């Protein structure tokens with residue numbers, strides 16, 4: 001018997017994503033982004049995002065079915081991001097997925113966006129090694145997780161105590177006059193810059209931090225240091241070397257994230273590190289992760305860049321994994337949860 005066909009819907013932020021998988025095979029991954037509508041505000045405007053989801057959701061579902069060469073009636077189960085995310089944006093995806101589940105009379109899984117960012121790697125590299133350590137770095141979250149089983153057992157080891165990694169990229173980009181979202185622009189500018197030009201601070205890496213914040217990260221001090229540096233140089237009448245600042249800032253973020261992630265693997269005697277979330281698309285993070293994991297004989301798994309940023313395939317991948325593990329679907333009356341805890345992989 002062939003594996004079940006799962007359609008996944010993601011609307012937690014500004015991407016309307018619809019993915020279709022059969023088992024670990026990705027058949028379609030369609031994304032409609034409203035990012036250009038938010039750019040002039042320098043951040044995602046929740047109401048604008050919700051309205052854009054409403055407009056995009058049906059055409060995106062249709063495109064995904066077309067590209068996968070399947071009919072809605074062929075779908076065996078629905079999966080949808082139930083949280084965390086923007087409340088109004090989540091509602092559009094959940095209401096749409098529920099309508100499909102009722103109309104098609106199929107089970108539905110209301111899943112955790114963060115667990116989906118980890119699970120998506122299965123579409124590219126096969127079943128996750130159990131246990132793995134996951135480094136999740138996105139615009140809204142930065143967490144280190146111990147993942148014995150992505151379908152039901154995830155333990156947080158640490159997280160950001162202030163800004164998320166992606167948020168730091170976006171804010172520093174703004175200081176440097178680069179467009180929103182800043183991550184890809186800093187990544188590109190840094191390719192032309194010197195990462196050793198400025199020695200920016202590495203938050204929570206001092207011996208005194210190891211007791212309470214060993215696996216936590218902090219980017220607020222770094223962000224302030226960059227802003228202060230730019231301000232002082234401007235006052236001195238010096239031109240800002242955007243590429244050098246971008247490269248040096250990026251180096252500080254990458255260094256801290258990987259120091260913590262490798263420490264988490266070694267301390268917990270886990271041989272696999274999975275990196276996910278939008279910031280995992282960063283080219284320097286991918287390169288340094290490869291070097292440091294090789295040095296410590298840790299298996300490294302990072303999905304290709306378009307599977308790192310928000311998409312529907314990751315939601316479908318987690319739905320498919322929940323089915324494979326025989327987990328019960330969600331009750332049709334499950335709610336959205338804008339601050340859904342990572343320990344909860346799906347809604348009951």
Ligand code: KG4
Pocket residue numbers: 013137138139140141165166167169170181182183184187277278279280281282283308309310
């Ligand atoms: O996972 P994601 O698509 O959405 C959230 O769930 O937040 O992550 C978006 C974040 C943004 O902050 C964006 O600037 C960052 O990921 N990002 C990057 C890169 N591509 C996207 N950050 C650094 N380098 C990149 N290449």
Ligand code: ZN
Pocket residue numbers: 113117138139277278309310
């Ligand atoms: Zn995300």
